[in-house]
Amino acid sequence: AQKVTQAQTEISVVEKEDVTLDCVYETRDTTYYLFWYKQPPSGELVFLIRRNSFDEQNEISGRYSWNFQKSTSSFNFTITASQVVDSAVYFCALTAPYNQGGKLIFGQGTELSVKP
Amino acid sequence: GAVVSQHPSRVICKSGTSVKIECRSLDFQATTMFWYRQFPKQSLMLMATSNEGSKATYEQGVEKDKFLINHASLTLSTLTVTSAHPEDSSFYICSAKGQGFSYEQYFGPGTRLTVT
Numbered sequence: 001a002q003k004v005t006q007a008q009t010e011i012s013v014v015e016k017e018d019v020t021l022d023c024v025y026e027t028r029d030t031t032y033y034l035f036w037y038k039q040p041p042s043g044e045l046v047f048l049i050r051r052n053s054f055d056e057q058n059e060i061s062g063r064y065s066w067n068f069q070k071s072t073s074s075f076n077f078t079i080t081a082s083q084v085v086d087s088a089v090y091f092c093a094l095t096a097p098y099n100q101g102g103k104l105i106f107g108q109g110t111e112l113s114v115k116p
Numbered sequence: 117g118a119v120v121s122q123h124p125s126r127v128i129c130k131s132g133t134s135v136k137i138e139c140r141s142l143d144f145q146a147t148t149m150f151w152y153r154q155f156p157k158q159s160l161m162l163m164a165t166s167n168e169g170s171k172a173t174y175e176q177g178v179e180k181d182k183f184l185i186n187h188a189s190l191t192l193s194t195l196t197v198t199s200a201h202p203e204d205s206s207f208y209i210c211s212a213k214g215q216g217f218s219y220e221q222y223f224g225p226g227t228r229l230t231v232t
Binding site for chain 1: 148157159161162165207211213223228
């Protein structure tokens, strides 16, 4: 069975602090993809990143960075110098394209609040 | 990038009535569409997977007679909530996947349903 766990339900930081959102996943598939999405109060999901299971390179995009470690089945997301506009719910998700039609399994989400 | 629209964005209906939500892929052909439901402060839960021209596959615990899904064309899927009750009030999000093997799902902006 596939599962995604985001243990942090809510995180509150002050602007300019760095914050890391944790994501741990479980899957028996050898080919899978991991995603991070941002959901602002409007509700629309915003795609942030996709990683496949064969690419463990860390990625940096502006203030965002991701650390993928297969050894610990984790795909953590760090925001550097957080800003108020980063306040949102962040979801980690997993899909195994060869299995079950490629449906996405979402974690519980982490609500990030960045205070000025 | 690929665009998915949903209509309506918000709908209020009376208990016992039915309401239809449309999901359209605007610039690509979607062989598979997914319907998710999200209750406040919760994650997205997959309700069903619909493939063009065939019956939808429902997740365990989702009543197929209550949530009717039709995927009659490669650009349109509809979700009809029949005999709606207040507990059906939720945020409904669709996503669409293109032809052939693809891990990419493109999400619609969501529909907020309120049943009074």
